[in-house]
Amino acid sequence: MESVSSSSVTLVELKRSLVPPRWEDSVRVLGLSECKAAGLSLAHAFADDDLAQYLVDTDDTTDVSAEDKWKIHVDIFTYMVAATCYNGIATTIGPDYEGVALWLPPRKNLDGWWTSFRSGLWRLKFQLSPEGNKRYDDLVSVLHDTKISVLGDRDDEAWYLLYLGTKPGARGKGYAKKLLDDMMQRASHPPRPP
Template identity: 30%
Template structure:
């Protein structure tokens, strides 16, 4: 199992609930969440169940790091072969509880959205790599360097291992943030059936002038 990254903490199962609450706040204005839950009155509940499921998935199939026990920020990283959430993997991560928590309509939106993103991932990144599944920082603590603490140690490790990193974001404001760490946009699309933009990005380590090791 990979070693912990510096002073970051590996998230524990009993922290999933509080971490999901924080992520629901962090993604409250995210275009993707606005599409999943257009009703302001239900968005918080749907987002919490959504992130609980994704965090459980990350604990099983990848690495989940937090900045501290206060959970100022959380990041989930997945190896290439575990990025696609198959039915069996979803079942292990709590599919039935997830579906009950978000409801039928939101679940259908989430599934169709995920299938599109998975298709892009397979096309763009067929070889070995790592995937930044998602990162979120509590709005109270944004702008204080917590995103950097979560991103740079992993990119340094991937640089040593010679692996590229892939991510997607649906928030145009995040593109410049990721470019700051050396990611570059490889495709910008609009998710079919929605008005949500999708930016696919890749980081290539020492090949990129913005490498975290420089």
């Protein structure tokens, strides 16, 4: 009688990601080189938001394709992230910018021409329709006036949250809470002047 011997070997390939593991659950500050990725993340987070649609889905854009409206929508958020990187703090969490928060510290804003130029916000004048431009100008004015009205004398001392968004597939994971907690910690312990 013959004896049959069989041995099988299973190879298991362990895949290692190049995405730093701490990005999964740690908040980090964004750099200018990350504006496009963070802007795209916010665009996804606010894709069905009424206020976002208010700027790009106007009566004078009925002939503009959905793809072109999406591009403008993404550009708006990309410019906002860049402007915040110049004058504030943009933070993110998750391996692919699942959550993004844009903050302005006390006595800072995005209104200056230099910030508008460097961030690309000036391009909106040429990208938005005439009605979209009117709505954008009105919106910025209303938000500015409302902030002053609500905060009063404390306006110059307050941190201002411009945007906080998570991608639809990343909701329910606590990313927004971690982004808020991180900035509350930063704001309550500001760096001391030298």
